[in-house]
Amino acid sequence: MAELPILQFEEKIIETVERNSVVVIIGETGSGKSTQLSQILHRRGYTNSGVVGVTQPRRVAAVSVARRVSQELNVRLGEEVGYAIRFEDRTSERTRIKYLTDGVLLRESLSNPELDQYSVIILDEAHERSLNTDILLGLMKRLVKRRASNLKVLITSATLDGDKVSQFFSNCPVLNVPGKLYPVEILYSNERPKSYLESSLKTALDIHIKEPKGDVLIFMTGQDDIEKLVSKLEDRVRSLEEGSVLDAIILPLHGSLQPEMQVRVFSPPPPNCRRFIVATNIAETSLTVDGVVYVIDSGYVKQRQYNPSTGMYSLEVVQISKVQANQRAGRAGRTRPGKCYRLYPSVAYHEELLDATIPEIQRSSLAGSVLYLKSLDLPDIDILTFDFLDSPSSESLQDALKQLYLIDAIDENGLITRVGKTMAELPLEPSLSRTLMEANECGCLSQALTVAAMLSAETTLLPGRSKSTEKKRKHDHLDLPDGSGWGDHIQLLQIYECWHQTHYDIDWCKDRGLQVRGMTFVKDVRKQLCQIMQKIAKGSLDVQTSRRGKQTQQDYNNLRKALCVGYANQLAERMVFHNGYRTLGFKPQVVQVHPSSVLKPDDEGKFPNYVVYQELIATSRPYLRTVCAVNVAWVTPILNKVNKLNINKLSGGSGHIEEHAEGNISDLPKKDAVTAVPDDQESKIQAARERFLARKGKK
Structure with a gap:
């Protein structure tokens, strides 16, 4: 194999790194930057004073590049060279070169803000501009000022606006390494x-x-x-x-x-x-x-x-x-x-x-990222003016603050709560983290851990529930639980419980068309989440690792209540004249339950008055996906919080929100606005409802 181009620049790279805290390296495709840069630094002694950490935006890349580097250094993967991705850590005390996803590095910084175990941090593939990498760029800018004498930060990319990044880091040097070996x-x-x-x-x-x-x-x-x-x-x-x-x-x-x-x-x-x-x-x-x-x-x-x-x-x-x-x-x-x-x-x-x-960062929900920034508890961080390479819209940041306030991660003054700090330690999206916290209070943590693990699966578990199709799933021949009328979260719990009763028999999954690898992954994730919860609570949590063979009605009610609290920002109310829903923060607009859901209308053709949902997606029409029915008594406190919401306080700053965004903010439509359905539409809905009831009567 021909020598990779980056090796010809080894002396220049080391000379530049020694003189500067931050260096941008533009290495074209084929230059060898991902595999060789960490080895260059290792050879030159940077691993003597700490770990060389290399972030990747993708899990597959972190694993495969770590495997390649371990082979080139002729060491066992997980020892001198290792990797860490969500729910999997292949490192040891001997690890000197560590490949990890950018999200894992963010979580590490919560427990160790100085990241003092690292002598060098390389943000690789920065041109992909992943959400977590952009957050890390802002944090590295702060960190190099505090650790200027013993931390080097390298930002590497194949095609990146090097001058823009250089200016962001006070005009740091930019090195260009040619890449393509052949035309x-x-x-x-x-x-x-x-x-x-x-x-x-x-x-x-x-x-x-x-x-x-x-x-x-x-x-x-x-x-x-x-x-x-x-x-x-x-x-x-x-x-x-x-x-x-x-x-x-x-x-x-x-x-x-x-x-x-x-x-x-x-x-x-x-x-x-x-x-x-x-x-x-x-x-x-x-x-x-x-x-x-x-x-x-x-x-x-x-x-x-x-x-x-x-x-x-x-x-x-x-x-x-x-x-x-x-x-x-x-x-x-x-x-x-x-x-x-x-x-x-x-x-x-x-x-x-x-x-x-x-x-x-400009096309994602920022709730998780804002929770992370809030959990750093730094007095000089104002979320709406945080130093991003490319700032997200003010609307996106306000949306994230509203979400976090509604699930109790921050208080009305924008300060992170005890619950919010604990949520930030969990490798889950905020809604699921909050659900686990509430489930611990409700006595249904075991069930909530199962649901969280099922929803964290990397692949689609259930047959016919492909995210790219809206075809109605056929349930009859699959012999799967039906969610007992409460919805998809309960069905996911029931499926896992049935599998548990078979002692995790793989054939049971195959016979029902369940994704075997996905279900096995869920089992491992559940175990890890259980350990994380125990660690967070220092052993004080009463986490059930063994479950009863059959869930009770009370178990389901407790879990649904925990989901309502965790998914407070993902609450939908059935509109009066038909089975569409309006969601919290929506203008009066109809959304529907996704056809793949097991949540079905009652004998009168009505869906529950309130549901929480995992995701709101726009395909051929707006759909609520993965839904669960909740009780009105659990919803009332959420609606009360909405009416007290003040974005200016939540951001942690003052005076920089425009007038129209100040004061009490509630995008939730008033009751009379929702009922204002056009007469012709109302008559069509009523006619459809009568046809439905007529069909029911013939059965």
């Missing part, structure tokens, strides 16, 4: 295809039939598209005349793939065999698949967008940016000259694609 020919389509999946299939087959040997990396938008293309490719390759082409292996690569399947992507193929790797944008950076000569770029990526004014997520397929397009092309030139087939015309690249990807 890559860019081939554009004459026009946009009607189906990028079919176009990818045709291009892949053309390469396989006409081009010399070399692996093919195909960028698709998500797991569903990947599975479809893998299936179609397997069928078409199988139908080719034997001996007319190379043998072929078709491999998927995405974040939900089980580890043993991920590893296959990094293993060399058999002789005279071409690999097709069908991947999400996870393969754009960090994950380098040796042997790739051809890249097929669909030009799209699946991206989650959060709208703070509605509290709604949408999962949209959008065009990639020029940065992403260049990253994808760079994957083809690692081992020899390569080709990148862009399934869009040249004019689209130059005129339609954004120069850079919109930072995640």
